[in-house]
Amino acid sequence: xxxxxxxKATDGEILVLPAVDVDVDRAFAADLMSDILVFAQPKMLMIxxxxxPQTIRTAEMSDxxxxxxxxxxxxxxxLIAMAEEIGIGVLLSPxxxxxxxxxxxxxxxxxxxxxxxxxxx
Amino acid sequence: MSQEFSLFAxxxxxxxxxxxxxxxxxxxxxxxxxxxxxxxxxxxxxxDVKNVMRERRFSGIPVVDAGELVGIVSVQDLMRAFEEQALxxxxxxxxxxxxxxxxxxxxxxxxxxxxxxxxxRVGRLLVLNAEHQLVGxxxxxxxxxxxxxxxxxxxxxxxxxxxxxxxxxxxxxxVSDETSLLMRYRIHANDFxxxxxxxxxxxxxxxxxGAAPQLARRVAIATYEAEINLIIHTTDGxxxxxxxxxxxxxxxxxxxxxxxxxxxxxxxxGYSTASPLAREMGFGAxxxxxxxDRCTDELNIWTAVGVGTRVEMVFxxxxxxxxxxx
Numbered sequence: 001x002x003x004x005x006x007x008k009a010t011d012g013e014i015l016v017l018p019a020v021d022v023d024v025d026r027a028f029a030a031d032l033m034s035d036i037l038v039f040a041q042p043k044m045l046m047i048x049x050x051x052x053p054q055t056i057r058t059a060e061m062s063d064x065x066x067x068x069x070x071x072x073x074x075x076x077x078x079l080i081a082m083a084e085e086i087g088i089g090v091l092l093s094p095x096x097x098x099x100x101x102x103x104x105x106x107x108x109x110x111x112x113x114x115x116x117x118x119x120x121x
Numbered sequence: 122m123s124q125e126f127s128l129f130a131x132x133x134x135x136x137x138x139x140x141x142x143x144x145x146x147x148x149x150x151x152x153x154x155x156x157x158x159x160x161x162x163x164x165x166x167x168x169d170v171k172n173v174m175r176e177r178r179f180s181g182i183p184v185v186d187a188g189e190l191v192g193i194v195s196v197q198d199l200m201r202a203f204e205e206q207a208l209x210x211x212x213x214x215x216x217x218x219x220x221x222x223x224x225x226x227x228x229x230x231x232x233x234x235x236x237x238x239x240x241x242r243v244g245r246l247l248v249l250n251a252e253h254q255l256v257g258x259x260x261x262x263x264x265x266x267x268x269x270x271x272x273x274x275x276x277x278x279x280x281x282x283x284x285x286x287x288x289x290x291x292x293x294x295x296v297s298d299e300t301s302l303l304m305r306y307r308i309h310a311n312d313f314x315x316x317x318x319x320x321x322x323x324x325x326x327x328x329x330x331g332a333a334p335q336l337a338r339r340v341a342i343a344t345y346e347a348e349i350n351l352i353i354h355t356t357d358g359x360x361x362x363x364x365x366x367x368x369x370x371x372x373x374x375x376x377x378x379x380x381x382x383x384x385x386x387x388x389x390x391g392y393s394t395a396s397p398l399a400r401e402m403g404f405g406a407x408x409x410x411x412x413x414d415r416c417t418d419e420l421n422i423w424t425a426v427g428v429g430t431r432v433e434m435v436f437x438x439x440x441x442x443x444x445x446x447x
Contacts, residue, residue, distance in 0.1 A: 057345065
Protein backbone atom coordinates (compact mmCIF):
# COMPACT_ATOMS: atom_id res chain seq x y z
CA UNK A 1 0.00 0.00 0.00
CA UNK A 2 1.39 3.38 -0.99
CA UNK A 3 1.63 6.36 1.34
CA UNK A 4 -1.23 8.27 -0.30
CA UNK A 5 -3.46 5.19 -0.10
CA UNK A 6 -2.71 4.88 3.63
CA UNK A 7 -3.54 8.56 4.14
CA LYS A 8 -6.77 8.15 2.17
CA ALA A 9 -7.86 5.03 4.05
CA THR A 10 -7.36 6.72 7.44
CA ASP A 11 -8.64 10.14 6.44
CA GLY A 12 -5.11 11.25 7.34
CA GLU A 13 -2.53 13.81 6.46
CA ILE A 14 0.89 13.33 4.89
CA LEU A 15 3.42 15.33 6.94
CA VAL A 16 6.62 13.97 5.36
CA LEU A 17 6.95 11.93 2.21
CA PRO A 18 9.35 8.99 2.54
CA ALA A 19 12.64 9.30 0.63
CA VAL A 20 11.69 6.36 -1.55
CA ASP A 21 8.22 5.74 -2.98
CA VAL A 22 7.71 2.66 -0.85
CA ASP A 23 4.96 0.07 -1.18
CA VAL A 24 4.26 -0.86 2.43
CA ASP A 25 3.39 -4.56 2.74
CA ARG A 26 2.28 -4.85 6.40
CA ALA A 27 1.67 -2.83 9.52
CA PHE A 28 2.46 -3.09 13.22
CA ALA A 29 0.86 -0.96 15.93
CA ALA A 30 2.32 -0.35 19.39
CA ASP A 31 3.30 2.34 21.82
CA LEU A 32 6.20 0.26 23.06
CA MET A 33 9.29 0.82 20.94
CA SER A 34 10.82 -2.41 22.19
CA ASP A 35 7.79 -4.31 20.91
CA ILE A 36 8.16 -2.62 17.56
CA LEU A 37 11.86 -3.45 17.50
CA VAL A 38 11.03 -7.12 18.00
CA PHE A 39 8.73 -7.32 15.00
CA ALA A 40 10.07 -4.58 12.74
CA GLN A 41 10.77 -5.42 9.12
CA PRO A 42 11.68 -3.39 6.08
CA LYS A 43 8.57 -2.14 4.25
CA MET A 44 6.51 -2.33 7.44
CA LEU A 45 4.32 0.57 8.55
CA MET A 46 4.67 1.69 12.18
CA ILE A 47 1.41 2.81 13.79
CA UNK A 48 1.90 4.49 17.16
CA UNK A 49 0.43 6.95 19.59
CA UNK A 50 3.84 8.08 20.83
CA UNK A 51 5.19 11.20 19.19
CA UNK A 52 8.66 11.46 20.70
CA PRO A 53 11.84 11.30 18.58
CA GLN A 54 12.48 7.69 19.66
CA THR A 55 9.78 6.67 17.19
CA ILE A 56 11.95 8.02 14.36
CA ARG A 57 15.04 6.34 15.82
CA THR A 58 13.21 3.04 16.09
CA ALA A 59 12.10 3.31 12.47
CA GLU A 60 15.62 4.26 11.41
CA MET A 61 17.26 1.33 13.21
CA SER A 62 14.85 -1.22 11.83
CA ASP A 63 14.47 0.15 8.27
CA UNK A 64 10.76 0.95 8.68
CA UNK A 65 9.96 3.44 5.93
CA UNK A 66 6.79 5.12 7.25
CA UNK A 67 5.28 6.07 10.64
CA UNK A 68 1.58 6.73 11.11
CA UNK A 69 0.76 8.76 14.23
CA UNK A 70 -2.76 8.32 15.60
CA UNK A 71 -5.51 10.28 17.36
CA UNK A 72 -4.52 13.54 15.71
CA UNK A 73 -1.39 14.01 17.84
CA UNK A 74 0.79 16.25 15.71
CA UNK A 75 4.51 15.54 16.24
CA UNK A 76 7.01 18.32 17.01
CA UNK A 77 9.01 20.27 14.44
CA UNK A 78 12.12 18.50 15.74
CA LEU A 79 10.64 15.12 14.92
CA ILE A 80 9.53 16.30 11.48
CA ALA A 81 13.02 17.65 10.76
CA MET A 82 14.57 14.35 11.86
CA ALA A 83 12.22 12.36 9.65
CA GLU A 84 12.99 14.59 6.68
CA GLU A 85 16.71 14.23 7.21
CA ILE A 86 16.60 10.45 7.52
CA GLY A 87 13.99 10.05 4.79
CA ILE A 88 11.24 8.44 6.85
CA GLY A 89 7.64 9.16 5.85
CA VAL A 90 5.32 10.61 8.49
CA LEU A 91 1.52 10.41 8.39
CA LEU A 92 -1.12 11.62 10.84
CA SER A 93 -4.50 10.00 11.37
CA PRO A 94 -7.34 11.77 13.20
CA UNK A 95 -8.68 8.42 14.47
CA UNK A 96 -7.61 6.55 17.60
CA UNK A 97 -5.16 3.67 17.40
CA UNK A 98 -7.97 1.09 17.39
CA UNK A 99 -9.98 2.81 14.69
CA UNK A 100 -6.92 3.68 12.56
CA UNK A 101 -5.88 0.02 12.60
CA UNK A 102 -9.42 -1.07 11.78
CA UNK A 103 -9.62 1.26 8.80
CA UNK A 104 -6.27 0.06 7.42
CA UNK A 105 -7.14 -3.58 8.03
CA UNK A 106 -10.42 -3.11 6.14
CA UNK A 107 -8.47 -1.46 3.31
CA UNK A 108 -6.46 -4.67 3.01
CA UNK A 109 -3.28 -3.95 5.00
CA UNK A 110 -2.03 -7.20 6.59
CA UNK A 111 -0.33 -7.49 9.99
CA UNK A 112 2.03 -10.09 11.41
CA UNK A 113 -0.55 -12.86 11.35
CA UNK A 114 -1.04 -15.37 14.13
CA UNK A 115 1.89 -15.65 16.53
CA UNK A 116 2.64 -18.49 18.92
CA UNK A 117 1.34 -17.85 22.42
CA UNK A 118 4.27 -17.79 24.82
CA UNK A 119 4.49 -17.99 28.58
CA UNK A 120 6.32 -14.84 29.66
CA UNK A 121 7.42 -15.69 33.18
CA MET B 122 31.09 4.64 -14.63
CA SER B 123 29.60 7.77 -13.19
CA GLN B 124 29.73 11.15 -14.84
CA GLU B 125 32.23 12.27 -12.26
CA PHE B 126 34.79 9.73 -13.40
CA SER B 127 34.23 10.25 -17.10
CA LEU B 128 37.33 11.44 -18.86
CA PHE B 129 35.44 13.49 -21.39
CA ALA B 130 33.00 15.07 -18.99
CA UNK B 131 35.91 16.69 -17.21
CA UNK B 132 38.10 17.44 -20.18
CA UNK B 133 36.01 20.35 -21.38
CA UNK B 134 36.16 22.06 -18.02
CA UNK B 135 39.11 23.35 -16.06
CA UNK B 136 41.13 20.32 -17.08
CA UNK B 137 41.76 21.55 -20.58
CA UNK B 138 43.61 24.56 -19.28
CA UNK B 139 45.27 23.19 -16.19
CA UNK B 140 45.77 19.44 -16.20
CA UNK B 141 46.36 19.14 -19.92
CA UNK B 142 48.85 21.98 -19.92
CA UNK B 143 50.53 20.58 -16.87
CA UNK B 144 50.86 17.27 -18.63
CA UNK B 145 52.63 18.82 -21.61
CA UNK B 146 55.20 20.16 -19.14
CA UNK B 147 55.49 16.95 -17.17
CA UNK B 148 55.58 14.52 -20.06
CA UNK B 149 58.95 13.87 -21.64
CA UNK B 150 59.24 13.57 -25.41
CA UNK B 151 60.55 10.03 -24.94
CA UNK B 152 57.18 8.99 -23.48
CA UNK B 153 55.10 10.03 -26.49
CA UNK B 154 57.46 9.66 -29.50
CA UNK B 155 57.36 6.74 -31.89
CA UNK B 156 60.58 4.96 -30.97
CA UNK B 157 62.95 3.11 -33.29
CA UNK B 158 62.06 4.84 -36.55
CA UNK B 159 62.57 3.27 -39.93
CA UNK B 160 65.78 4.65 -41.45
CA UNK B 161 67.71 4.53 -44.69
CA UNK B 162 71.38 5.21 -45.28
CA UNK B 163 72.61 8.10 -47.41
CA UNK B 164 73.85 5.56 -49.96
CA UNK B 165 70.31 4.26 -50.65
CA UNK B 166 68.73 5.53 -53.85
CA UNK B 167 65.84 7.95 -54.20
CA UNK B 168 64.04 5.03 -55.86
CA ASP B 169 64.25 3.21 -52.51
CA VAL B 170 62.77 6.28 -50.88
CA LYS B 171 59.86 6.18 -53.34
CA ASN B 172 59.19 2.50 -52.59
CA VAL B 173 59.42 2.84 -48.83
CA MET B 174 57.20 5.91 -48.83
CA ARG B 175 54.61 4.21 -50.99
CA GLU B 176 54.60 0.96 -49.02
CA ARG B 177 54.76 2.40 -45.58
CA ARG B 178 52.99 5.70 -46.21
CA PHE B 179 55.85 7.70 -44.71
CA SER B 180 56.26 11.34 -45.58
CA GLY B 181 59.78 11.61 -44.21
CA ILE B 182 62.54 9.11 -43.53
CA PRO B 183 65.57 9.80 -41.33
CA VAL B 184 68.91 9.05 -42.91
CA VAL B 185 71.45 7.29 -40.70
CA ASP B 186 74.99 6.32 -41.56
CA ALA B 187 76.83 3.96 -39.22
CA GLY B 188 74.50 4.75 -36.35
CA GLU B 189 74.77 8.49 -36.78
CA LEU B 190 71.96 10.72 -37.98
CA VAL B 191 73.03 12.57 -41.10
CA GLY B 192 69.78 13.97 -42.46
CA ILE B 193 66.17 13.42 -43.45
CA VAL B 194 64.58 12.76 -46.79
CA SER B 195 61.03 14.01 -47.32
CA VAL B 196 58.27 13.85 -49.96
CA GLN B 197 59.41 17.27 -51.18
CA ASP B 198 62.92 15.88 -51.74
CA LEU B 199 61.46 12.95 -53.64
CA MET B 200 59.47 15.32 -55.86
CA ARG B 201 62.62 17.19 -56.70
CA ALA B 202 64.26 13.89 -57.66
CA PHE B 203 61.27 13.16 -59.90
CA GLU B 204 61.54 16.56 -61.55
CA GLU B 205 65.22 16.00 -62.21
CA GLN B 206 64.54 12.40 -63.23
CA ALA B 207 67.19 11.30 -60.80
CA LEU B 208 65.54 8.43 -58.95
CA UNK B 209 68.79 6.50 -59.36
CA UNK B 210 70.72 9.13 -57.42
CA UNK B 211 71.72 8.43 -53.80
CA UNK B 212 69.68 10.00 -51.02
CA UNK B 213 72.67 12.07 -50.04
CA UNK B 214 72.06 14.36 -53.04
CA UNK B 215 68.50 15.31 -52.15
CA UNK B 216 68.20 14.93 -48.36
CA UNK B 217 68.01 17.80 -45.90
CA UNK B 218 71.35 17.55 -44.16
CA UNK B 219 71.99 17.36 -40.46
CA UNK B 220 72.64 21.02 -39.77
CA UNK B 221 69.19 21.98 -41.10
CA UNK B 222 67.29 19.38 -39.16
CA UNK B 223 64.71 20.37 -36.61
CA UNK B 224 65.09 18.09 -33.69
CA UNK B 225 63.78 17.42 -30.23
CA UNK B 226 65.66 15.95 -27.33
CA UNK B 227 64.25 12.79 -25.74
CA UNK B 228 64.32 14.28 -22.26
CA UNK B 229 62.68 17.58 -23.24
CA UNK B 230 59.15 18.31 -22.08
CA UNK B 231 56.50 17.75 -24.73
CA UNK B 232 55.55 21.41 -24.33
CA UNK B 233 58.87 22.54 -25.91
CA UNK B 234 58.57 20.09 -28.77
CA UNK B 235 55.01 21.19 -29.43
CA UNK B 236 56.13 24.82 -29.55
CA UNK B 237 58.85 23.95 -32.06
CA UNK B 238 56.38 22.04 -34.22
CA UNK B 239 54.09 25.08 -34.22
CA UNK B 240 56.84 27.61 -34.94
CA UNK B 241 58.67 25.72 -37.69
CA ARG B 242 55.55 24.16 -39.22
CA VAL B 243 57.45 20.96 -39.95
CA GLY B 244 55.42 17.75 -39.86
CA ARG B 245 57.77 15.85 -37.56
CA LEU B 246 60.69 16.25 -35.23
CA LEU B 247 63.59 13.84 -35.06
CA VAL B 248 64.21 12.82 -31.49
CA LEU B 249 67.77 12.49 -30.26
CA ASN B 250 69.11 11.14 -27.00
CA ALA B 251 71.84 12.78 -24.93
CA GLU B 252 74.48 11.11 -27.14
CA HIS B 253 72.81 12.69 -30.18
CA GLN B 254 71.71 9.36 -31.55
CA LEU B 255 68.38 9.09 -33.31
CA VAL B 256 65.91 7.34 -30.97
CA GLY B 257 62.53 8.30 -32.37
CA UNK B 258 60.20 10.52 -34.34
CA UNK B 259 57.61 12.90 -33.02
CA UNK B 260 54.50 14.16 -34.78
CA UNK B 261 51.51 16.11 -33.48
CA UNK B 262 49.57 12.87 -33.73
CA UNK B 263 52.09 11.17 -31.41
CA UNK B 264 51.68 14.00 -28.92
CA UNK B 265 47.91 13.78 -28.99
CA UNK B 266 47.87 10.02 -28.47
CA UNK B 267 50.51 10.35 -25.75
CA UNK B 268 48.56 13.04 -23.94
CA UNK B 269 45.33 11.09 -24.09
CA UNK B 270 47.09 8.02 -22.73
CA UNK B 271 48.68 10.06 -19.94
CA UNK B 272 45.33 11.62 -19.11
CA UNK B 273 43.75 8.19 -18.96
CA UNK B 274 46.55 6.99 -16.66
CA UNK B 275 46.13 10.02 -14.45
CA UNK B 276 42.42 9.38 -14.17
CA UNK B 277 42.68 5.68 -13.49
CA UNK B 278 45.20 6.50 -10.76
CA UNK B 279 42.79 9.04 -9.35
CA UNK B 280 39.95 6.58 -9.59
CA UNK B 281 42.03 3.91 -7.88
CA UNK B 282 42.75 6.37 -5.11
CA UNK B 283 39.08 7.16 -4.73
CA UNK B 284 38.24 3.50 -4.74
CA UNK B 285 40.69 2.94 -1.93
CA UNK B 286 39.26 5.85 0.01
CA UNK B 287 35.80 4.34 -0.36
CA UNK B 288 34.85 2.62 2.90
CA UNK B 289 34.05 -0.62 1.09
CA UNK B 290 37.75 -0.95 0.42
CA UNK B 291 38.65 0.31 3.82
CA UNK B 292 39.81 -2.97 5.28
CA UNK B 293 41.56 -4.07 2.11
CA UNK B 294 43.66 -0.92 2.21
CA UNK B 295 44.74 -1.48 5.81
CA VAL B 296 47.11 -4.35 6.26
CA SER B 297 47.90 -5.79 9.67
CA ASP B 298 47.66 -9.18 11.35
CA GLU B 299 44.30 -8.13 12.71
CA THR B 300 42.66 -4.92 11.59
CA SER B 301 39.60 -3.46 13.25
CA LEU B 302 37.78 -0.19 13.47
CA LEU B 303 36.75 1.18 16.84
CA MET B 304 33.84 3.59 17.26
CA ARG B 305 33.36 4.98 20.75
CA TYR B 306 30.38 6.97 22.04
CA ARG B 307 29.72 8.61 25.38
CA ILE B 308 26.11 8.07 26.42
CA HIS B 309 24.62 10.31 29.09
CA ALA B 310 22.07 9.17 31.65
CA ASN B 311 18.52 10.41 31.04
CA ASP B 312 19.51 12.00 27.72
CA PHE B 313 16.48 10.76 25.83
CA UNK B 314 16.82 13.45 23.20
CA UNK B 315 20.07 11.94 21.88
CA UNK B 316 18.95 8.37 22.39
CA UNK B 317 19.69 6.30 19.31
CA UNK B 318 22.15 8.73 17.77
CA UNK B 319 25.15 6.50 18.39
CA UNK B 320 23.33 3.42 17.14
CA UNK B 321 22.25 5.26 14.00
CA UNK B 322 25.83 6.32 13.32
CA UNK B 323 27.15 2.79 13.81
CA UNK B 324 24.46 1.52 11.44
CA UNK B 325 25.40 4.11 8.81
CA UNK B 326 29.08 3.18 9.11
CA UNK B 327 28.27 -0.50 8.64
CA UNK B 328 26.14 0.16 5.58
CA UNK B 329 28.88 2.31 4.08
CA UNK B 330 31.37 -0.48 4.62
CA GLY B 331 29.12 -2.73 2.60
CA ALA B 332 27.46 -4.72 5.40
CA ALA B 333 24.26 -6.53 4.38
CA PRO B 334 21.18 -4.49 5.38
CA GLN B 335 19.97 -7.30 7.64
CA LEU B 336 23.28 -7.31 9.53
CA ALA B 337 23.24 -3.53 9.90
CA ARG B 338 19.67 -3.79 11.18
CA ARG B 339 20.50 -6.51 13.73
CA VAL B 340 23.46 -4.54 15.05
CA ALA B 341 21.45 -1.31 15.09
CA ILE B 342 18.48 -2.76 16.98
CA ALA B 343 20.61 -4.48 19.64
CA THR B 344 22.88 -1.44 20.01
CA TYR B 345 19.86 0.83 20.23
CA GLU B 346 18.38 -1.24 23.06
CA ALA B 347 21.73 -1.15 24.85
CA GLU B 348 22.04 2.59 24.29
CA ILE B 349 18.55 3.13 25.72
CA ASN B 350 19.49 0.95 28.71
CA LEU B 351 22.47 3.21 29.39
CA ILE B 352 20.16 6.23 29.25
CA ILE B 353 17.42 4.68 31.39
CA HIS B 354 19.21 2.65 34.01
CA THR B 355 22.65 4.08 34.74
CA THR B 356 23.67 6.63 37.33
CA ASP B 357 26.28 8.38 35.19
CA GLY B 358 25.63 7.07 31.72
CA UNK B 359 28.34 5.01 30.07
CA UNK B 360 30.12 4.15 26.87
CA UNK B 361 29.12 2.39 23.73
CA UNK B 362 32.08 0.89 21.90
CA UNK B 363 31.69 -0.81 18.54
CA UNK B 364 34.62 -2.80 17.21
CA UNK B 365 34.20 -3.60 13.56
CA UNK B 366 36.27 -6.38 12.03
CA UNK B 367 35.88 -7.86 8.59
CA UNK B 368 34.40 -11.05 10.01
CA UNK B 369 32.90 -9.98 13.32
CA UNK B 370 31.31 -6.96 14.97
CA UNK B 371 31.44 -6.53 18.72
CA UNK B 372 29.49 -3.83 20.49
CA UNK B 373 30.15 -3.28 24.19
CA UNK B 374 27.96 -1.10 26.41
CA UNK B 375 29.59 -0.43 29.74
CA UNK B 376 28.71 1.76 32.69
CA UNK B 377 29.75 2.42 36.26
CA UNK B 378 26.60 1.48 38.05
CA UNK B 379 24.32 0.75 39.64
CA UNK B 380 24.74 -2.84 38.37
CA UNK B 381 22.05 -5.44 37.92
CA UNK B 382 21.15 -7.33 41.11
CA UNK B 383 19.62 -10.29 39.29
CA UNK B 384 20.69 -10.83 35.69
CA UNK B 385 18.46 -13.89 35.26
CA UNK B 386 15.46 -11.78 36.14
CA UNK B 387 16.58 -8.88 33.97
CA UNK B 388 16.87 -11.16 30.95
CA UNK B 389 13.31 -12.34 31.38
CA UNK B 390 10.72 -10.89 29.02
CA GLY B 391 8.47 -8.35 30.67
CA TYR B 392 10.65 -7.74 33.73
CA SER B 393 11.44 -4.06 34.12
CA THR B 394 12.72 -1.54 36.63
CA ALA B 395 12.41 1.43 34.29
CA SER B 396 11.28 4.87 35.38
CA PRO B 397 7.96 6.41 34.33
CA LEU B 398 9.93 8.75 32.03
CA ALA B 399 11.46 5.79 30.23
CA ARG B 400 8.02 4.26 29.82
CA GLU B 401 6.77 7.52 28.41
CA MET B 402 9.45 7.26 25.75
CA GLY B 403 8.18 3.85 24.74
CA PHE B 404 10.74 1.83 26.62
CA GLY B 405 10.85 0.03 29.91
CA ALA B 406 8.61 -2.82 28.83
CA UNK B 407 11.18 -5.34 29.96
CA UNK B 408 12.05 -6.34 26.42
CA UNK B 409 15.48 -4.74 26.02
CA UNK B 410 17.76 -7.65 26.87
CA UNK B 411 15.35 -10.12 25.29
CA UNK B 412 15.50 -8.16 22.06
CA UNK B 413 19.29 -7.87 22.25
CA ASP B 414 19.55 -11.62 22.73
CA ARG B 415 17.39 -12.17 19.65
CA CYS B 416 19.61 -9.98 17.46
CA THR B 417 23.06 -11.12 18.58
CA ASP B 418 25.09 -14.23 17.85
CA GLU B 419 26.58 -14.03 21.31
CA LEU B 420 25.55 -12.03 24.37
CA ASN B 421 27.70 -11.75 27.47
CA ILE B 422 26.73 -9.77 30.55
CA TRP B 423 29.05 -9.03 33.46
CA THR B 424 27.58 -7.05 36.30
CA ALA B 425 28.19 -6.24 39.96
CA VAL B 426 25.98 -4.11 42.14
CA GLY B 427 27.72 -0.85 42.99
CA VAL B 428 30.38 -1.43 40.34
CA GLY B 429 28.75 -1.46 36.97
CA THR B 430 27.61 -3.50 34.01
CA ARG B 431 29.27 -4.57 30.80
CA VAL B 432 27.07 -5.91 28.03
CA GLU B 433 29.00 -7.48 25.16
CA MET B 434 27.14 -8.15 21.95
CA VAL B 435 28.79 -10.17 19.17
CA PHE B 436 27.57 -10.33 15.60
CA UNK B 437 29.15 -12.59 13.03
CA UNK B 438 29.40 -11.06 9.59
CA UNK B 439 27.53 -13.19 7.09
CA UNK B 440 26.91 -12.53 3.46
CA UNK B 441 23.16 -12.01 3.77
CA UNK B 442 23.44 -10.54 7.27
CA UNK B 443 21.36 -13.28 8.89
CA UNK B 444 22.39 -14.80 12.21
CA UNK B 445 25.07 -17.42 11.69
CA UNK B 446 23.84 -20.97 12.03
CA UNK B 447 20.27 -19.98 11.23
